[in-house]
Amino acid sequence: MKILxxxxxxxxxxxxxxxxxxxxxxxxxxxxxxxxxxxxxxxxIVTMGEDLEDHHIEEATSLRWIMVTSxxxxxxxxxxxxxxxxxxxxxxxxxxxxxxxxxxxLMLQHAKQFIPLNEQEHxxxxxxxxxxxxxxxxxxLILGTGAIGQEIxxxxxxxxxxxxxxxxxxxxxxxxxxxxxxxxxxxxxxxIDFFVSVLPSTNKTRYILKKKHFEMMKASSVFINxxxxxxxxxxxxxxxxxxxxxxxxxxxxxxxEPLKEGHPFWKMKNITVTPHISSTTKMYVPRAFDIxxxxxxxxxxxxxxYINIVDVERGY
Amino acid sequence: MKILxxxxxxxxxxxxxxxxxxxxxxxxxxxxxxxxxxxxxxxxIVTMGEDLEDHHIEEATSLRWIMVTSxxxxxxxxxxxxxxxxxxxxxxxxxxxxxxxxxxxLMLQHAKQFIPLNEQEHxxxxxxxxxxxxxxxxxxLILGTGAIGQEIxxxxxxxxxxxxxxxxxxxxxxxxxxxxxxxxxxxxxxxIDFFVSVLPSTNKTRYILKKKHFEMMKASSVFINxxxxxxxxxxxxxxxxxxxxxxxxxxxxxxxEPLKEGHPFWKMKNITVTPHISSTTKMYVPRAFDIxxxxxxxxxxxxxxYINIVDVERGY
Numbered sequence: 009m010k011i012l013x014x015x016x017x018x019x020x021x022x023x024x025x026x027x028x029x030x031x032x033x034x035x036x037x038x039x040x041x042x043x044x045x046x047x048x049x050x051x052x053i054v055t056m057g058e059d060l061e062d063h064h065i066e067e068a069t070s071l072r073w074i075m076v077t078s079x080x081x082x083x084x085x086x087x088x089x090x091x092x093x094x095x096x097x098x099x100x101x102x103x104x105x106x107x108x109x110x111x112x113x114l115m116l117q118h119a120k121q122f123i124p125l126n127e128q129e130h131x132x133x134x135x136x137x138x139x140x141x142x143x144x145x146x147x148x149l150i151l152g153t154g155a156i157g158q159e160i161x162x163x164x165x166x167x168x169x170x171x172x173x174x175x176x177x178x179x180x181x182x183x184x185x186x187x188x189x190x191x192x193x194x195x196x197x198x199x200i201d202f203f204v205s206v207l208p209s210t211n212k213t214r215y216i217l218k219k220k221h222f223e224m225m226k227a228s229s230v231f232i233n234x235x236x237x238x239x240x241x242x243x244x245x246x247x248x249x250x251x252x253x254x255x256x257x258x259x260x261x262x263x264x265e266p267l268k269e270g271h272p273f274w275k276m277k278n279i280t281v282t283p284h285i286s287s288t289t290k291m292y293v294p295r296a297f298d299i300x301x302x303x304x305x306x307x308x309x310x311x312x313x314y315i316n317i318v319d320v321e322r323g324y
Numbered sequence: 325m326k327i328l329x330x331x332x333x334x335x336x337x338x339x340x341x342x343x344x345x346x347x348x349x350x351x352x353x354x355x356x357x358x359x360x361x362x363x364x365x366x367x368x369i370v371t372m373g374e375d376l377e378d379h380h381i382e383e384a385t386s387l388r389w390i391m392v393t394s395x396x397x398x399x400x401x402x403x404x405x406x407x408x409x410x411x412x413x414x415x416x417x418x419x420x421x422x423x424x425x426x427x428x429x430l431m432l433q434h435a436k437q438f439i440p441l442n443e444q445e446h447x448x449x450x451x452x453x454x455x456x457x458x459x460x461x462x463x464x465l466i467l468g469t470g471a472i473g474q475e476i477x478x479x480x481x482x483x484x485x486x487x488x489x490x491x492x493x494x495x496x497x498x499x500x501x502x503x504x505x506x507x508x509x510x511x512x513x514x515x516i517d518f519f520v521s522v523l524p525s526t527n528k529t530r531y532i533l534k535k536k537h538f539e540m541m542k543a544s545s546v547f548i549n550x551x552x553x554x555x556x557x558x559x560x561x562x563x564x565x566x567x568x569x570x571x572x573x574x575x576x577x578x579x580x581e582p583l584k585e586g587h588p589f590w591k592m593k594n595i596t597v598t599p600h601i602s603s604t605t606k607m608y609v610p611r612a613f614d615i616x617x618x619x620x621x622x623x624x625x626x627x628x629x630y631i632n633i634v635d636v637e638r639g640y
Binding site: 129 | 444
């Protein structure tokens with residue numbers, strides 16, 4: 009049984025995998041375009057998820073399972089995959105810890121004025137006049153109440169924050185003091201201090217945030233987008249920040265990534281740009297490999313207890 | 325009954341106090357040196373805690389109670405206060421929330437590489453190669469297991485960190501996975517990732533940290549000092565950071581404050597200087613006033629349930 013990796017994992021992880029499953033044959037290529045004939049022989053493809061196209065699926069005539077070591081499924085050729093009846097699993101769930109830590113980190117960076125403190129330090133200025141604040145007693149609204157949203161809410165509650173979640177059903181979710189449906193979003197906006205989106209990109213989430221939403225928020229409030237860039241049009245968000253409807257936006261995701269040099273987001277004082285890094289830590293690939301190993305054992309022994317099967321109809 | 329404030333609180337807080345206790349007479353002066361004759365008439369002095377000297381206590385012949393709206397008691401003329409039998413209360417406990425938030429904020433700033441990310445942003449560079457990490461599964465050692473240390477440990481546990489506390493008795497304390505006495509410090513140092521001191525300055529804590537302690541720590545570990553600067557000699561800490569025994573030091577407190585322009589701490593890349601700001605947020609004075617109001621009610625009605633009586637023998 010041949011397993012083709014379309015990326016090059018660290019030596020240690022690779023060796024550990026080979027040692028655990030010596031019955032498999034492994035091929036590691038740097039990109040899928042280097043795979044050549046290996047593609048037609050592979051029964052399993054392990055991919056970071058943004059490289060597979062229809063013609064690869066056609067060429068991979070032995071393919072039975074695709075393990076994606078990320079969670080973003082927008083680039084997957086699901087039509088073709090469905091046609092061939094190929095199993096897809098992914099690494100969703102491993103993002104929640106780093107992304108929740110990143111979110112709290114950004115909120116504290118804002119509340120504790122770490123960037124202005126850093127600028128003062130460069131000038132050797134000792135001044136305690138910065139408008140530092142607290143997370144305690146502040147209200148956070150999280151768009152998306154899945155694993156990532158819940159982990160953010162859990163930590164926010166530890167900080168004695170009030171947590172409001174918005175999802176499609178309005179059904180109660182652990183760690184949220186209150187859950188509302190998206191239909192009630194507008195009535196919530198005037199109360200909140202932090203507005204966090206961890207929404208994926210789907211037909212239902214694309215461009216759902218409008219200028220009016222930010223106009224309803226406090227001038228002191230903060231927007232954090234760690235989900236997908238297309239939850240709001242770039243031109244709309246630019247206008248929001250130019251008009252200072254809110255005080256700051258932290259953006260980790262963009263409609264076109266990498267964000268181009270010269271893009272106005274880079275330059276605006278009240279926008280912080282980070283390079284889609286909230287889930288990326290050195291723990292990322294090891295955690296994805298834990299899922300891979302579990303699922304590989306399941307595949308080999310035909311046990312049927314896969315973690316994270318992707319519904320190829322729905323695309324997630 | 326006359327109450328003398330040796331600082332000028334916000335109008336709103338002042339008015340609220342006057343409205344709550346209209347039976348008292350209030351004097352507000354900008355510094356104690358502006359008090360003049362008011363000093364001899366004051367039955368109560370409300371002070372930020374660093375202005376009272378022996379001669380003030382001598383002159384304040386009506387004085388029965390000093391309410392200090394901070395927690396640092398190093399500058400209080402306790403000998404003279406004891407001689408006169410004056411009650412002292414302070415605002416200890418109100419620091420724990422902002423200081424714990426600040427500590428977690430610094431750890432996340434380090435783990436998430438927020439300062440290098442900010443530098444990249446200035447250059448409009450999209451790069452995901454920074455060595456970002458997580459707090460999850462890391463070990464934090466906290467010197468001092470009082471209210472502040474416990475609040476840091478509580479939040480650290482929420483981040484799935486391992487929490488070790490060091491105190492004088494070694495008695496278990498809530499939110500610490502493990503408590504050790506200071507005598508066992510050396511054996512703990514090789515395991516830890518974050519080393520946080522919230523110790524006050526006393527004869528027992530002064531200069532207790534030595535070069536050897538940092539040499540025992542991991543090269544990747546981080547030191548955070550939010551307690552008092554004199555837990556380590558400046559020359560020793562400089563040598564530690566020059567030798568890169570650890571990767572970073574976050575210093576909020578110093579032996580001489582404000583830290584002078586030109587001091588080597590300002591310039592070192594692996595030292596972050598903040599201006600003794602960890603407990604200062606806009607919630608600080610309102611929280612101190614809550615204690616003042618409680619204690620003033622107690623004083624007026626002679627109820628005996630004071631919050632935060634200071635032991636003038638021990639000085640805290």
